[in-house]
Amino acid sequence: MSYTCSVCNQIHLGPPWVWGPEAPDAWNAIASDAQRAEGELGSDQCVFPEAGRARCFVLGRLEIPVPGAEESFAWLVWVEVQPNDFLEYERKMESGRTREFATI
Numbered sequence: 001m002s003y004t005c006s007v008c009n010q011i012h013l014g015p016p017w018v019w020g021p022e023a024p025d026a027w028n029a030i031a032s033d034a035q036r037a038e039g040e041l042g043s044d045q046c047v048f049p050e051a052g053r054a055r056c057f058v059l060g061r062l063e064i065p066v067p068g069a070e071e072s073f074a075w076l077v078w079v080e081v082q083p084n085d086f087l088e089y090e091r092k093m094e095s096g097r098t099r100e101f102a103t104i
């Protein structure tokens with residue numbers, strides 16, 4: 001089994017240990033080209049305007065233990081958050097207080 005890595009574009013052997021979509025469904029399916037042009041899609045954050053407000057998403061990581069394996073399988077999921085929580089997340093990200101992410 002092998003897969004093409006979305007981070008380095010190389011082919012890695014074995015099953016991927018991290019898996020998930022590169023953008024929230026809403027970004028792909030709901031946002032128009034104009035909304036996407038005003039918004040921003042990063043590797044773990046996404047924001048775009050809709051009806052006068054901001055729709056904000058952050059990428060979460062669900063770690064699933066694999067029996068007999070040294071590492072966990074990480075399932076990446078986009079979660080929509082309130083704009084206030086998004087700003088709080090960004091503040092904590094910039095100040096390196098990553099351990100506090102779980103509290104928002």
Ligand SMILES: [Zn+2]
Pocket residue numbers: 005006007008009010012
């Ligand atoms: Zn890679």
